[in-house]
Amino acid sequence: MDRLITNIKWLDELLPEGLPVPSSTLISGPGGTGKPLVEFAFVAAWLKAGGAVIGIPLQYPGSELLITAMKKLYNMDLNDYPGKIVYIQFDIDIDGCEKIDDNKLKANMVKPEIWDEAIHKAEKMLDKTGPGTMVFGSALNLLLFSKTYKNRILDKLKDLLQYDKSRMYSFAVSTSALKEDIKVLENVTDNLMFTRMKKPMKLYLKIDRMKEVEFSKQEKEVPISEEMLKEINEIAEETRKTRIAEIKNF
Numbered sequence: 001m002d003r004l005i006t007n008i009k010w011l012d013e014l015l016p017e018g019l020p021v022p023s024s025t026l027i028s029g030p031g032g033t034g035k036p037l038v039e040f041a042f043v044a045a046w047l048k049a050g051g052a053v054i055g056i057p058l059q060y061p062g063s064e065l066l067i068t069a070m071k072k073l074y075n076m077d078l079n080d081y082p083g084k085i086v087y088i089q090f091d092i093d094i095d096g097c098e099k100i101d102d103n104k105l106k107a108n109m110v111k112p113e114i115w116d117e118a119i120h121k122a123e124k125m126l127d128k129t130g131p132g133t134m135v136f137g138s139a140l141n142l143l144l145f146s147k148t149y150k151n152r153i154l155d156k157l158k159d160l161l162q163y164d165k166s167r168m169y170s171f172a173v174s175t176s177a178l179k180e181d182i183k184v185l186e187n188v189t190d191n192l193m194f195t196r197m198k199k200p201m202k203l204y205l206k207i208d209r210m211k212e213v214e215f216s217k218q219e220k221e222v223p224i225s226e227e228m229l230k231e232i233n234e235i236a237e238e239t240r241k242t243r244i245a246e247i248k249n250f
Helices: 009-014 035-048 064-074 112-124 140-145 150-163 179-188 226-248
Strands: 024-029 052-057 085-090 097-101 104-107 133-138 168-174 191-198 202-209 220-222
Touching: 009 220, 024 035, 024 150, 024 179, 035 052, 035 064, 035 133, 035 168, 035 191, 035 202, 035 226, 052 064, 052 112, 064 226, 085 112, 097 112, 104 112, 112 150, 140 150, 140 168, 140 179, 140 226, 150 168, 150 179, 168 179
Parallel strands: 024 168, 024 191, 052 085, 052 133, 085 104, 133 168
Antiparallel strands: 097 104, 191 202, 202 220
16 A cells, blocks of 8 residues: 555545555644544545554543544544554553553653654564554643653654655654644654644644645635534643643653
8 A cells, every 4th residue: 555545535535546655644733723633534545445554642640532533533443453552541650561451551651762663662562563653642731840850751752754765654743832842743754634623613624745646725614513622622721721831850
C-alpha cells in the first residue's frame, strides 16, 4: 500500500489521492478545535485497511472516550478489531513502561527514552499482518510543559515525525501555548493540517501541505455534531488541567 484512501466523503474531497504510506501527519490548531476527532478518521481508515494502531491519547484518562467517539463518528466498534489496537496510557508516576492487560500499557511518556520502549512493547502485542503500524497521539504538546524533559521530548517528537518511516504517525497538538515549539514540529512533518472552530460550534479543517500527493486547499467543515464536540472538549479540558499540573513539576 502506498496510499490510504479513507472512504470518508468529506475527507476524501480534501484528499482525493489519499494519505501517503508511509508518512507522518500533524494536525495543529488552538485548544478545543476537535483535532483528535479528525485524527480518528485516519485511525478508522487504517484499521479497515487491515493495519494495526498504537494509541497515545494524552488528554483522555482512558480508552473509553476513544471507543465511544469512533463508534459515533465513524461507525466503528474497536472491539471488533482484537489484536489490532494497543493503548499506551500516560502515567507520570512510573519510571518506565508496564503492561496492564492484553491491549493496554502504561508508560511515563514525558521521558523521551520511554517512547521507543513503549512502542516496541506495544508492537509485540499487535497482530501486524496488513500494511503495518500507525502510531497516533493527541495533545502531545502537554509533554512540553516539563521543566526537565522539554527540549529532549521535543527533539524526540521531531525525530519521529521527520525520520521514522517504519511506521505511520499521526499526531495532534495544540497551539494555544508554546507556539514556537509547535512550529518546530509543523516544519518537519510530511503532512500538515490545521483546525479551527467557528461559532456557535463548527469545526473546520484545512490542509497546508502533503507529501507527494495532490490535495484540495479548500477549508472544509467537518460534519461532527455540536453535542459531540462539547462532550469531547469538556472531558479533554478537565484532563488537560490535571496533566499540565503534573507535568510542570516533572
